[in-house]
Amino acid sequence: MPAKSSTIVTALTVAALVAVGVLGYQASASAPDSLNEARKDSHHAPKDHRDHNDKKAKAPAPAPVPAASGTGRRIVYSLGAKRVWLVDAKGTALRTFAVTPSTVSPPTGSYAVGSRSVSVTGSDGIAIEHVVRFAAVNGVTVGFSAAVNGSRPAPDAGKKTGGIRESREDGKAMWDFALHGTKVVVVS
Template sequence: MAGLTAAAVAVVAFLAYQASASVPADLADQPRTPGTVAPSASASAGTKKPAKNPLAVPASSGTGERVVYALKDRRVWLVDGKNKALRTFTVAPSSVSPEPGAYAVTSRSGSVRGSDGVQIEHVVRFATVEDVTVGFSAALDGSMPAADPAKKTGGIRMKRADGDAMWTFASIGAKVVVVS
């Protein structure tokens, strides 16, 4: 009987080790606050789908070097020629959005006043919708306010550091892919 108990304890210990080794690093390092409960293994037992990485480049965005703008996620990826995201960041969308599809950077401006009156920098324009030019930019004051839906503006705002990265990455003619 003691041998069976020892074998059972060894099997449980091995299974516990396997379970802890398969936890993604970003989840394993998160501290738990008192009163929170870890997700139940039985809650997802019937649906064994691999977890989607929310920061992964959208599969529907094509291939090659490109800027990817996901409308629903309010996120941009700067993707190299090997389809690897060099950088990803959130943005504040404009009140006018382009349809999903492929575009090219048509013009750039180092520093101008936005259509909302805010001084902006690193403007990278790529589309026109309803006579409104749409492009990425960063406000000099660092703000990323929500666009006023009553005004037709095309400025997709980002943080200044992200604007610097966009400016360096997306020159005239660079591919911009908009996904839903």
Template sequence: MARSSSGFVAGLTAAAVVAVGFLAYQASATAPADLSAKAKAPAASPSVPAPGGPRQPGRSALALPESSGKGVRVVYALSERRVWLVGAKDKVTRTFAVMPSTVNPPPGTYAVTSRSSTVAGSDGVQIEHVVRFANVGGVTIGFSAAVNGTLPTPDPARKTGGIRMKRADGDAMWLFATVNSKVVVVP
């Protein structure tokens, strides 16, 4: 009996160590690299963009907006509801449509402040590959993908900051946009 209960206790201890290690990893993944760092963002009121907003004449809907800056960056076009991952030499490595949140960041340049592998979204949906980069009126703004793969239109009565994308696009964003990566938001 002593032998089997000692094996049982050893198993419980190992399980507890694994659980604590997992929780410690989750906590470290959600904390910003520098707790005093804040995203550089101009003050503005939140708004929901109109779908398929204005484009530059003669420009394809998939073309990178000209006013999106230079260098390695994530570009988010509010009116087009589209993201571009831009690598070295201003080469677009991926572009995809997104579902905007009800609270949007004003146009400007930001930096990724924190990331989480999986959490519950502000709308209660389980999300993954969360890449946060702004805060508007107390609402944290970031890119994410719903674990269940859905892209529902957000409830306009709720203030949410999750810019949702398909899971494959979320995987690409997660690999591309690490803490301190540049995010450029254009109208």
């Protein structure tokens, strides 16, 4: 290759690399804060919001898995505590979170995830995502879901709804954990 052609190719390569670098920088600088926070969190241990200079500050202990919820890998839903646990095969809670119950609750007992939907409109008319259904009570399908707008209002007591609402973050965790057939244990 002649020297002049080699110089042109090198210059074009350098220009292309600079352009890609600038575009990458602009994309990361204009990304939503939530995405940038997720990137930061993915490279570090979970955030501890306590003041490290305050030796007395302690994070609250996670709620223990209800004793009467069986064994093995399962989802535990406590009607009274309005809380869910995602439990691994060894009985360790991988995650626990508060939920907003529906107006129709399943009786205590053991169920299985019967169907899932990425996104639909809930029985209350709200757009929802990560829907994990596990029971039917008097013609009302009961399952976990997250409102796309992030809301978790108390359901209208005058309507029969089966949507047990969780935050979008918890809904994603539920979706990843609750494959078809996953055991769901409802306790009082």
